[in-house]
């Protein structure tokens with residue numbers, strides 16, 4: 001298994017191009033199952049999770065072709081099986097996103113129940129209850145969600161918790177249902193809106209995506225289309241923090257600044273000068289040490305849980321004491337323990353981390369535990385004295401395209417080495 005070696009200490013300078021959003025690509029690939037013909041998706045990031053979703057579709061008999069520019073054509077008309085096996089679902093929980101489309105389009109889905117994961121229990125009860133309210137017959141058998149339905153029926157769904165993939169599964173299922181479905185307390189994430197735009201391009205009738213009330217008028221069928229995935233706001237935020245933590249000057253290109261309001265506000269609070277245009281953001285720390293900031297995660301448009309770990313790294317070397325409160329997942333502080341091994345002064349109390357910034361971190365061998373945790377260790381490595389080695393970087397490859405190449409392009413000393 002590969003490792004990342006990072007020698008810290010250089011301020012990052014230059015430009016970096018942001019890839020398509022992982023969390024929009026995955027539901028869009030699943031939604032392709034709803035179409036009556038081929039769909040073509042562009043700006044797809046080259047990531048392990050995308051490969052896993054392609055493999056999952058391939059196992060069902062769906063034809064998937066990928067060209068050298070990562071344009072993906074999905075032809076669902078060759079489907080033979082309506083099945084998501086445990087071995088794939090366990091490596092990627094987002095596999096659950098095939099449940100709604102399979103059930104709505106083919107009336108049949110056997111999808112492995114995802115287990116717990118490194119950041120918490122992460123149940124899918126809201127996905128299942130929503131589909132049941134739409135008339136599906138669902139039971140759990142041998143670790144699998146076995147779902148059967150005739151044509152689903154539109155209804156009013158009030159989600160218990162704001163769930164991103166739950167909202168997506170139900171919105172996808174509703175596109176082919178009989179009548180109108182109203183999803184109350186829907187997730188408002190930009191990736192939900194991107195999925196809705198993709199479904200609209202296929203001929204779906206959806207209003208309200210981006211608000212907490214999504215209304216879907218079911219249609220008889222959906223056709224193939226072409227679609228470009230939106231830029232990844234979490235990759236964008238991660239590179240901005242890389243600029244801030246190294247006291248550098250970085251411009252991210254091909255992004256959507258309006259999706260990062262909460263993150264940009266926090267970066268400004270830390271002392272960064274932020275510039276932005278239609279599709280770029282620039283961060284300039286002017287060589288200064290960042291100031292500590294307080295963060296509280298919550299569903300969009302509040303501060304994203306997927307950026308919490310990166311800001312913990314920033315606080316670890318900032319001037320002052322910062323507090324990070326995680327409200328979305330119950331166990332998302334594993335990176336804090338690894339950062340302590342690099343000299344960070346972090347106290348954990350339940351879902352709160354209190355971080356007293358130190359002048360410098362020191363390199364240590366550390367282990368990535370989940371996707372965003374590994375990003376925070378890379379950030380810490382960029383400013384640590386000496387050479388940090390990060391193991392289990394398959395986590396980072398799930399969600400960051402060519403991270404070492406992009407960081408090297410900004411002047412970081414980072415390389416991938418075989419273990």
Ligand code: UD1
Pocket residue numbers: 023026093094120121122123124125126127128161162163164165166191305306328329330
């Ligand atoms: C998605 C993102 C992930 C991000 C998360 C929160 C994808 C592929 N992944 O994950 O990167 O960290 O949103 O922004 O888009 N919950 C339930 N029952 C359910 C579903 C969720 O109780 O049926 C709870 C979860 O345990 C969690 C909260 O709801 O505490 C939010 O989770 P959710 O939004 O569903 O996260 P994901 O969609 O899995």
